[in-house]
Amino acid sequence: MRTVEFSRYGAARDVLELVDNAPKPVPAFGEVLINVKAASVNPVDCAIRSGYGREVFKSKGQVGTSAFPMRLGRDAAGVIEAVGDGVTGFAKGDKVFTAPTRAAIAEYISVAANEVAAMPRNLTFVAAAAIPFVAMTTWSALVDLGGLTEAAAPGKRVVIARGAGGVGSFAIQLMKAWGAYVASTCSTGNVAFVKSLGADRVVDYKRERVSEVLKDYDAVFDSAFDMEDELLATLKNGAGASYVTIVSPKVKLADQHGVEAGTRLAEEEYACRAAAQKKLGRNYYWSFMQPNGAALAQVSRLLELGKITPVVDRVYALAQIADAHEYSESRTARGKIVLDFER
Ligand SMILES: NC(=O)c1ccc[n+]([C@@H]2O[C@H](COP(=O)([O-])OP(=O)(O)OC[C@H]3O[C@@H](n4cnc5c(N)ncnc54)[C@H](OP(=O)(O)O)[C@@H]3O)[C@@H](O)[C@H]2O)c1
Known part of the structure; x- marks a missing residue:
């Protein structure tokens, strides 16, 4: 073969x-x-x-x-x-x-x-x-960790970073299919494209500061590398809002220091960042794609219904x-x- x-x-x-x-x-x-x-x-x-x-x-x-x-x-x-x-x-x-x-x-x-x-x-x-990969990445992050199930998503205000990418373009569609209000970020040339995916509010991060224009969101899904602080600033305080990133430093730390020392450093870093968010009444997660045939079957039905393209x-x-x-x-x-x- x-x-x-x-x-x-x-x-x-x-x-x-x-x-x-x-x-x-x-x-x-x-x-x-x-x-x-x-x-x-x-x-x-x-x-x-x-x-x-x-x-x-x-x-x-x-x-x-x-x-x-x-x-x-x-x-x-x-x-x-x-x-x-x-x-x-x-x-x-x-x-x-x-x-x-x-x-x-x-x-x-x-x-x-x-x-x-x-x-x-x-x-x-x-x-x-x-x-499948972008769908299960989104599912592991937003559904499994962020708690944005089909039942919980309606009416929730969600920020999806890097909306033009493979993951972002799927995540916008899933959250819209389930009735969330979606804001997304992208560069100037992608604004019209990200709007066409269904995002309610699109922020051109080359021209606007995300933290200044997006406020009081319930969840952030981060797949950008360099916007964590900006994106955290868009979340509600004291209300159980969730930040989930798929671009954490965990793997890089293991590459740099070996799996054992790298994992320890990653755990320390994670604990520190999660504690800072907990003080603000927020959840903080690093997420990695988990294979999940049952979840993929649910996505398959949304594709058949034309709710996701x-x-x-x-x-x-x-x-x-x-x-x-x-x-x-x-x-x-x-x-x-x-x-x-x-x-
Ligand atoms: N943890 C996990 O399980 C997991 C799973 C899947 C993906 N990821 C990670 O999530 C990230 C996004 O994945 P993806 O498939 O959505 O990526 P992608 O399809 O390659 O994203 C492309 C878009 O990203 C934007 N971008 C801005 N700065 C960039 C940069 N420095 N490098 C690359 N793209 C940049 C560009 O849009 P704008 O010009 O509009 O910004 C571009 O159109 C990747 O880093 C990927 O490795 C993690």
Whole structure:
């Protein structure tokens, strides 16, 4: 089968290698084997290819293994080729999508069945592949930690940073589908685009100070790197408001100091920041995407109802993966970048 691997950290064009004859995995107990038709490229792929997370991911065996070659990819859409023992609810031939624990960019991937959901019937594989990773990232942060469930979201005032990105463009749509009032931030050229996603209030952070124009919000979802203080200042005091970030320093600290010392430093840093917010009556969280097939099934229904639309910026063939990484690293992508395995 075809896949993409790298055996040293570096620039996309220097290290990514197309492989034509990798062995096809065999689904273990509780797993399904998926024939991948499309997969997306996420900023974390480029970061990992450059060495980010080498200590944490190695220790967890999450992406690649402790030894090269490593593979990338955090989500995929395709067709079930085989089901392992113990799997119920899926059968050969089902169209599915997933944000799995294991690397997803390969023609066949074996995935725990509870990390998989039926693909929305109205979507192509390319459109479906744009969803799982950003959807489960949003779910882990805003729903699981921030408490913004379908029942709790109506009427809540939510700030979603970096609204033009893959995560932000999904998060805006999910919160609007559930009846929240959404403010979002982006640069000047993305204002019209972010408004078109349904945001009620869009702040151009190049021209306005976020903390001056947004006040008394119930929740912040942060996927920008350098706006934590600005975004915290938009929250209500003394009312259980929540700040959730997906760009915490946790992984970087482990890379710099090793997993043990880095984790300790991260815990200290987290405790300090969380305590400062607690004094203001707020919750403070660092969030990481958790695979969740049941949540993905709920998202699938919202896609079928047309309440959420995948935002696909560019589509590349698998052989063009270096171009796709370079576009992601250009910091100008609007929505998602997808690899079409059938091109
Ligand atoms: N913890 C987790 O589980 C998790 C999961 C997914 C993603 N993440 C992280 O969340 C961040 C956002 O992910 P994403 O997929 O939404 O990213 P993305 O699609 O690449 O975001 C692109 C947008 O980000 C904005 N941007 C501003 N400054 C940037 C910078 N220095 N670098 C890159 N983009 C910049 C640009 O919009 P404007 O010009 O409008 O600002 C651009 O259109 C990434 O850092 C990613 O690694 C974390």
